[in-house]
Amino acid sequence: MKIVIFLIVASLTVAITFLVAFVWAVKNNQFDDTVTPSHRILFDDFSKRKQDTQSNKG
Amino acid sequence: MPEENRNTKEKLICVHCGDDCPDPVWSGENVFCCTGCQFVFEVLNDDDLKVASKEAAAAGVKPRALKEGEFEFLDNEKVLEELIDFREENTVKATLYTPQIYCSACLYILENLNRLDEGIIESRVNFLKKEITFTFDNSKTSFRKIVELLTTIGYRPDLNFSNKEKPKKAGIMKILWLKVGISGFIFGNVMLMAFPDYLAGGKVDPDLHKFLAYLSLVFALPLFYTASDYFKSAWTSLKIRYVNIDVPLSIGIVTLFLRSVWDVTSGAGFGFIDSMAGLIFFLLVGRAFQQKTYHSLSFSREFKSYFPLSVIRLKAGKTEHISIREIEKGDTIRIRNDEIIPADSKLLAESAMIDYSFVTGEAKPVEKHKGDKLFSGGKLIGKSVEIEVLKEFRQSYLTELWESYSFGKARESYVSGISNTAAKYFTLIVFLIAISTLGYWLPRDFGIALDAFTAVLIIACPCAIALSIPFTFGTAMRMLGKNGFFLKNDLVVEFLDKTDAFIFDKTGTLTKIGETGVEYIGKQLDNALKKAVKSGVMHSTHPLSRLIFDYLPGKGSECDSFNEIPGKGVEAIIGETHVKIGSYKWLKGPLTELAGELKGHEPDNPETRSYISINDKILGYFAFHSVYREGIFDFIKEISGKRRVIILSGDNASEKQFLESKLGPNVEMHFNMLPDGKYDFVKKLQEEGKIVGMAGDGLNDAGALTKADVGIAVTEDSAHFSPGADVIMLADKMPRLSKFFRLSNKALSTVYISYIISVVYHSVGFAFAVQGLLSPLIAAILMPLSSLTIVVFTTTKTLLDSKFLRI
Numbered sequence: 001m002k003i004v005i006f007l008i009v010a011s012l013t014v015a016i017t018f019l020v021a022f023v024w025a026v027k028n029n030q031f032d033d034t035v036t037p038s039h040r041i042l043f044d045d046f047s048k049r050k051q052d053t054q055s056n057k058g
Numbered sequence: 059m060p061e062e063n064r065n066t067k068e069k070l071i072c073v074h075c076g077d078d079c080p081d082p083v084w085s086g087e088n089v090f091c092c093t094g095c096q097f098v099f100e101v102l103n104d105d106d107l108k109v110a111s112k113e114a115a116a117a118g119v120k121p122r123a124l125k126e127g128e129f130e131f132l133d134n135e136k137v138l139e140e141l142i143d144f145r146e147e148n149t150v151k152a153t154l155y156t157p158q159i160y161c162s163a164c165l166y167i168l169e170n171l172n173r174l175d176e177g178i179i180e181s182r183v184n185f186l187k188k189e190i191t192f193t194f195d196n197s198k199t200s201f202r203k204i205v206e207l208l209t210t211i212g213y214r215p216d217l218n219f220s221n222k223e224k225p226k227k228a229g230i231m232k233i234l235w236l237k238v239g240i241s242g243f244i245f246g247n248v249m250l251m252a253f254p255d256y257l258a259g260g261k262v263d264p265d266l267h268k269f270l271a272y273l274s275l276v277f278a279l280p281l282f283y284t285a286s287d288y289f290k291s292a293w294t295s296l297k298i299r300y301v302n303i304d305v306p307l308s309i310g311i312v313t314l315f316l317r318s319v320w321d322v323t324s325g326a327g328f329g330f331i332d333s334m335a336g337l338i339f340f341l342l343v344g345r346a347f348q349q350k351t352y353h354s355l356s357f358s359r360e361f362k363s364y365f366p367l368s369v370i371r372l373k374a375g376k377t378e379h380i381s382i383r384e385i386e387k388g389d390t391i392r393i394r395n396d397e398i399i400p401a402d403s404k405l406l407a408e409s410a411m412i413d414y415s416f417v418t419g420e421a422k423p424v425e426k427h428k429g430d431k432l433f434s435g436g437k438l439i440g441k442s443v444e445i446e447v448l449k450e451f452r453q454s455y456l457t458e459l460w461e462s463y464s465f466g467k468a469r470e471s472y473v474s475g476i477s478n479t480a481a482k483y484f485t486l487i488v489f490l491i492a493i494s495t496l497g498y499w500l501p502r503d504f505g506i507a508l509d510a511f512t513a514v515l516i517i518a519c520p521c522a523i524a525l526s527i528p529f530t531f532g533t534a535m536r537m538l539g540k541n542g543f544f545l546k547n548d549l550v551v552e553f554l555d556k557t558d559a560f561i562f563d564k565t566g567t568l569t570k571i572g573e574t575g576v577e578y579i580g581k582q583l584d585n586a587l588k589k590a591v592k593s594g595v596m597h598s599t600h601p602l603s604r605l606i607f608d609y610l611p612g613k614g615s616e617c618d619s620f621n622e623i624p625g626k627g628v629e630a631i632i633g634e635t636h637v638k639i640g641s642y643k644w645l646k647g648p649l650t651e652l653a654g655e656l657k658g659h660e661p662d663n664p665e666t667r668s669y670i671s672i673n674d675k676i677l678g679y680f681a682f683h684s685v686y687r688e689g690i691f692d693f694i695k696e697i698s699g700k701r702r703v704i705i706l707s708g709d710n711a712s713e714k715q716f717l718e719s720k721l722g723p724n725v726e727m728h729f730n731m732l733p734d735g736k737y738d739f740v741k742k743l744q745e746e747g748k749i750v751g752m753a754g755d756g757l758n759d760a761g762a763l764t765k766a767d768v769g770i771a772v773t774e775d776s777a778h779f780s781p782g783a784d785v786i787m788l789a790d791k792m793p794r795l796s797k798f799f800r801l802s803n804k805a806l807s808t809v810y811i812s813y814i815i816s817v818v819y820h821s822v823g824f825a826f827a828v829q830g831l832l833s834p835l836i837a838a839i840l841m842p843l844s845s846l847t848i849v850v851f852t853t854t855k856t857l858l859d860s861k862f863l864r865i
Binding site: 002004005008012015019022023026027029031032033035036039040042043 | 161162165166169182183184185186187232235236239240243247251265266269270273
């Protein structure tokens with residue numbers, strides 16, 4: 001039965017890691033603007049697209 | 059082809075992004091929802107935006123109107139300081155509000171601004187706030203250049219003083235999200251830790267049981283941080299000898315914890331930590347749901363945002379741009395068409411038309427003559443004039459008017475009437491039950507007495523009651539927001555239908571701003587005379603002349619002689635016809651005749667009229683009246699059945715008769731009201747015990763709106779000035795206001811029903827509790843179940859209600 005206690009401690013460690021990640025994300029303003037990034041992702045970077053077109057031509 | 063498309067009413071779809079185009083931008087045969095789309099569409103096949111923009115310019119893509127020297131004032135250091143966020147040597151950071159941000163294409167172009175101007179280091183867009191934040195190198199470019207660039211590509215920034223106001227709400231939300239996350243985490247984990255006990259029914263390995271029980275106690279500690287707001291609120295209310303909903307909540311939470319500590323340390327059981335965590339988690343979720351922020355709206359935009367940033371000062375024959383804070387007494391400044399007079403001053407030009415509708419509520423522009431005093435806040439109509447400043451900006455009429463209001467509303471947050479009345483009775487009943495339970499058990503069994511007493515306090519925790527308002531009003535608020543009716547805070551929903559006196563402003567609220575109806579009364583004019591009159595007003599810049607010009611059909615012709623006499627009217631000779639248009643007093647001479655049709659029309663009516671005389675015979679007059687919003691009268695009649703409806707207008711009484719004929723005797727009307735008068739009117743009604751609602755739009759309503767219990771700022775576009783309002787409403791939604799009232803009413807009854815439901819749950823709980831039979835398992839089922847029922851019921855019912863009302 002003692003192994004269960006070890007498992008609980010192990011799983012809690014994992015869970016707490018995620019909680020810390022969440023706290024960090026909130027404090028890092030990642031939840032401040034949830035709309036703009038969803039639009040931003042639709043576009044490639046300029047420099048990257050330039051390279052792509054050049055490599056396509058070549 | 060495109061010309062035809064423009065006239066048809068079919069839905070326009072943006073060629074680039076496929077969205078609807080409420081405000082279409084045309085380029086050849088293509089239609090775009092915004093300039094961003096147009097721009098990106100045109101450069102999409104190019105590698106480099108810079109090349110493309112040059113090509114676009116060469117190809118004649120029309121840059122957006124940028125007036126020569128329009129942004130010259132941005133070179134002034136003092137003005138600049140008002141606008142930038144921060145500066146370090148040559149690196150400058152600034153945020154601009156650009157209302158034209160509409161779709162992803164806008165984002166694309168605005169975030170790649172450095173392709174167009176090398177001095178820009180980085181630019182970031184906040185889509186919801188419609189803001190662009192950029193960092194630039196001041197040695198390579200300048201703020202002015204960037205603003206001009208933005209204007210050229212179609213994103214004219216809204217430059218004003220209140221740009222720098224930063225909302226504090228974001229920080230509160232952040233903390234709330236943290237608390238929701240942490241308590242959710244604890245809720246989930248502790249519930250799992252409690253499961254072995256619930257499922258195995260006490261046959262758990264004692265070591266494991268002990269380990270889990272103590273672990274859950276440790277997990278309970280952070281809950282005191284997440285629930286700290288409830289404790290604070292309960293404490294503040296107790297200090298002023300008042301019981302709000304947070305008092306029984308806090309007692310419940312503390313009892314849950316103490317009882318759990320006792321159970322665990324004495325080895326009696328597992329404790330109630332899972333119920334405690336669940337309770338706090340649900341409460342915080344409710345609170346998060348309650349907070350709905352409209353990012354692009356500001357509910358207390360200051361009057362300063364109404365002023366221009368700078369003015370042109372004439373000094374020693376030279377013109378210079380200065381910040382309006384730098385204006386000094388005795389300065390001569392130049393005001394152009396459509397500009398606001400920033401400080402009280404004296405008119406130096408012969409005459410000027412000043413529109414005070416925003417400040418006083420007068421519908422029509424006032425004519426001022428040389429030497430007249432001009433109050434700040436008026437808008438100049440017509441050609442530019444020079445004025446001499448009499449008072450500094452800070453001491454001017456408008457500034458002082460505003461300052462006297464800024465302390466108007468002491469109430470920062472609403473105290474919800476119903477939830478606190480409910481809390482008061484609820485707490486009283488709970489304590490009666492708890493004390494009598496204790497009284498019954500104490501002589502019989504001390505252990506059971508303690509168990510039962512704490513169990514009653516635990517069950518009493520009014521979680522369901524505390525949740526019903528956030529979810530009902532929160533949902534209603536979202537539904538209203540979708541309809542252009544933006545509430546500052548969800549508790550306004552409660553007050554909306556409770557108002558028993560409702561005040562309307564006339565100009566700009568009931569009537570449409572910038573639209574004036576014209577009517578001709580008198581002897582019928584034939585086409586030749588119409589043409590003569592039209593020619594006569596053609597060269598006049600007087601607003602009434604413009605209205606007459608637009609009203610008459612056909613085209614005007616050149617006059618042989620034309621003369622405009624300020625304050626009187628215009629005079630023109632076209633061939634044989636001598637036309638005079640102006641005031642009755644001026645036209646009436648010893649030789650003038652009056653057309654028969656005008657007999658009985660008293661010229662002293664306060665209504666604004668322009669008389670016309672042809673060859674010294676007065677034929678008739680043009681009457682001007684406001685244009686009322688569609689459906690407005692039906693709506694006012696509808697709401698006046700239940701409450702006192704009053705119209706307070708800063709304008710003269712010329713439309714009194716018309717309004718009376720439309721609204722009937724139930725509606726009170728007061729005219730020539732000064733801003734102070736409106737404020738006092740609201741105050742008087744409140745002293746009579748009325749809950750006062752008010753809808754207004756101008757600065758003359760600012761004080762009254764702030765004072766009113768529900769102040770609704772009516773605005774044509776949401777970026778406009780809104781003084782201390784509780785609600786911002788788009789002007790065209792005005793006739794739907796009665797539906798919003800009905801939704802408010804429905805929401806209240808939803809809250810009452812949910813109270814009954816939660817009382818049923820509590821009664822079941824009390825039945826267990828008073829017998830000392832409340833096990834952690836029962837609590838862990840009953841408490842989340844009651845909360846969930848309330849959440850589902852209130853949200854669904856409010857959604858159905860709004861669907862039913864067709865909101």
